[in-house]
Every structure is written in C-alpha cells, then in structure tokens.
Amino acid sequence: MALESLDRSPPPFFRVGFAPLTKLIFFGALSVVLMFGDKQLQFTKPIRAGLATLVLPIQWLVLQPGQALSSVSKHFESLNDAQQKLKQAQSQVLLQSLRAQQVEQLQLENQNLRQLMGLQSSVATPSQVAEVLFDVPDPYNQRIVIDKGQLKDVALGSPVVDTGGVVGQVTRVYPLSAEVTLLTDRDQSIPVLNSRTGARNIASGDILGGIPQIELKFVPAGADVKEGDLLTTSGIDGVYPAGLQVARISHIERRVDISFARIHAKPLADMKGRHVLILQPIGAQAATKGKTP
Structure with a gap:
C-alpha cells in the first residue's frame, strides 16, 4: 500500500475544536454581554430568586447544628452568669446584714455611753468609764x-456600775487592766437597803434555776418583804455610795420549819454590757479629804 493513500488526520477522539484563544475571546465577550444585559434588563433576577428559594431549605438544614450549639452555649453562659449574679447578690445581702448589725450595735453602745456619761455627771463620786474586754473563763466565778x-488610778475595791445599777467590785488590779467580781459571784457580798421598808440586809451572789442572781441573807421569815421591792446600796460599808440601784426582789420562799426566808433578787445592771463606770471607794474619798490641808 502506498504511503500517500494513508489518512493522516487525527481521529475524532483527539480533535480539540476551536483554539483556546478563540474560546477565551468568545466567552469573555459573552460574559460582558450577559452582565450588561442583567444590569439593564434584570432578566436573571427571577432565576436567582428561584434558585435562592430552592437552596433555602438546604441552607436552613446546614445552619441548624451550628445554631443548636450556639443556643446550648448561650444557655450555659446565661446560667453561669445568673449563678454568679446570685452569689454576688447573696454576698451583698450578707454584707449589708453584717453592716446593719454593726450599726445597731454601735447605736446601742453609743446610747449606753451617753447614759454612762449622764450618770457620771450626776454622781458626785469621782469616776471613769471603762470598756469590758472579756469574761474570765472560770465556771465557778462570775468575773470580767x-x-x-493602776496606770488609770483604778483602786482595789472600787465599785463598778452601769446605767442599770451596781455591776460588781474591782477585786484585782493590774497595770493596764483590772478584774471585776460581779454581784452574782458566790464570794461577793454587798449591803443593801429595801427602798420600800428601809430595812438593811446583806446580799450575796447565788444561782436560782441556773440563772445567776443575788440572795438576801438572814432575813426572818415574817419580815416585810415583797416581790418587786427595790434594793439599793446602803452606803454603810465604806465602799459603795448610798442610793445606787442593786436589784429587785424576784422570788420569796417562806417555810414554817425554817426561821429565815429564802429571798432572791434579780440584778438591775446588765452583766453582759460593753461599758461600765468605775467609782472611787468612799473610804478612799474620805482619806483623800483628810489629807487635804
């Protein structure tokens, strides 16, 4: 077979059609025409609207997992934020409550100090205000x-009072502090006067029903004593000035087989108060006046 008779054209599978440059120019011109026509005629707007309508459910489905995660995250963030705000609110409420209690305590202390200052000005005996530091941790003694x-000239045996009445007596003195034995202590005694009858007695510390009180000693069973009688200091011991309120009769027990009545009285002073007034003993005042030329 002669070579000239062979078909030298490429088979249809390898035919490439138009040249690439021709395709570029054609499609470029077509794009420009379409863009210009769409800008002027808006003929692609219905197509875009239809495609957007068809794609909308797919977009909604695709966005749901992210929105669900975002909702869960916001829920926990809002819950955490609410818990933090609740804790802050509770802390503020507790702080306000503490401040209110402190303000109330300060008002009570201020009122007590004003009353003590008024008592100090009305009492002719030299005196000074003191603050109670603590109670002595001794179950068998009533002391503060x-x-x-000593540095403030507190003398041994000085009476200690508050706005209600007699609190006790100074029994130990240190340079910067002093120990006061309360009226309700078993070893503490004080001469008292019944303001209604004028009868004098000796009262000592005692406990009635677990409550510290004072008891009148050696009172005859037939003596004229009634519940509610006011007991004041008689002033005959050379320690307490006369006329200071001590206690009020709260319980009287008379028995036929006993010659003396058992009489208890409740102290009028606040044994748990914060401030007290220290008086100079009457004997020390007399000694000071005796030395004055």
Missing part, C-alpha cells in the same frame, strides 16, 4: 476584765 488599771 476591764481595760483600766
């Missing part, structure tokens, strides 16, 4: 410690 001592 105050913040005035």
Whole structure:
C-alpha cells in the first residue's frame, strides 16, 4: 500500500475544536454581554430568586447544628452568669446584714455611753468609764476584765456600775487592766437597803434555776418583804455610795420549819454590757479629804 493513500488526520477522539484563544475571546465577550444585559434588563433576577428559594431549605438544614450549639452555649453562659449574679447578690445581702448589725450595735453602745456619761455627771463620786474586754473563763466565778488599771488610778475595791445599777467590785488590779467580781459571784457580798421598808440586809451572789442572781441573807421569815421591792446600796460599808440601784426582789420562799426566808433578787445592771463606770471607794474619798490641808 502506498504511503500517500494513508489518512493522516487525527481521529475524532483527539480533535480539540476551536483554539483556546478563540474560546477565551468568545466567552469573555459573552460574559460582558450577559452582565450588561442583567444590569439593564434584570432578566436573571427571577432565576436567582428561584434558585435562592430552592437552596433555602438546604441552607436552613446546614445552619441548624451550628445554631443548636450556639443556643446550648448561650444557655450555659446565661446560667453561669445568673449563678454568679446570685452569689454576688447573696454576698451583698450578707454584707449589708453584717453592716446593719454593726450599726445597731454601735447605736446601742453609743446610747449606753451617753447614759454612762449622764450618770457620771450626776454622781458626785469621782469616776471613769471603762470598756469590758472579756469574761474570765472560770465556771465557778462570775468575773470580767476591764481595760483600766493602776496606770488609770483604778483602786482595789472600787465599785463598778452601769446605767442599770451596781455591776460588781474591782477585786484585782493590774497595770493596764483590772478584774471585776460581779454581784452574782458566790464570794461577793454587798449591803443593801429595801427602798420600800428601809430595812438593811446583806446580799450575796447565788444561782436560782441556773440563772445567776443575788440572795438576801438572814432575813426572818415574817419580815416585810415583797416581790418587786427595790434594793439599793446602803452606803454603810465604806465602799459603795448610798442610793445606787442593786436589784429587785424576784422570788420569796417562806417555810414554817425554817426561821429565815429564802429571798432572791434579780440584778438591775446588765452583766453582759460593753461599758461600765468605775467609782472611787468612799473610804478612799474620805482619806483623800483628810489629807487635804
């Protein structure tokens, strides 16, 4: 077979059609025409609207997992934020409550100090205000410690009172503090006067029903004593000035087989108060006046 008779054209599978440059120019011109026509005629707007309508459910489905995660995250964030705000609110409420309690305590202390200052001005005996530091931790004794001592001229045996009445007596003195034995202590005694009858007695500390009180000693069973009678200091011991309120009769027990009545009285002073007034003993005042030329 002669070579000239062979078909040298490429088979249809390898035919490439138009040249690439021709295709580029054609499609470029077509794009420009379409863009210009769409800008002027808006003929692709219905097509885009239809495609957007068809794609909308797919977009909604695709966005649901992200929105669900975002909702869960916001829920936990809002819950955490609410818990933090609740804790802050509770802390503020507790702080306000503490401040209110402190304000109330300060008002009570201020009122007590004003009353003590008024009592100090009305009492002719030299005196000074002291603050109670703490109660002596002794279950068998009723004592407190105050913040005035020898450096403030606190004398041994000085009476201690508050706005209600007699609190006790200074039994130990240190340089910066002093120890006060309360009226309700078993070893503490004080001469008292019944303001209604004028009868004098000796009262000592005692406990009635677990409550510290004072008891009148050696009172005859037939004596004229009634519940509610006011007991004041008689002033005959050379320690307490006369006329200070001590206690009020709260319980009387008379028995036929016993010659003496058992009489208890409740102290009028606040044994748990914060401030007290220290008086100079009457004997020390007399000694000071005796030395005055």
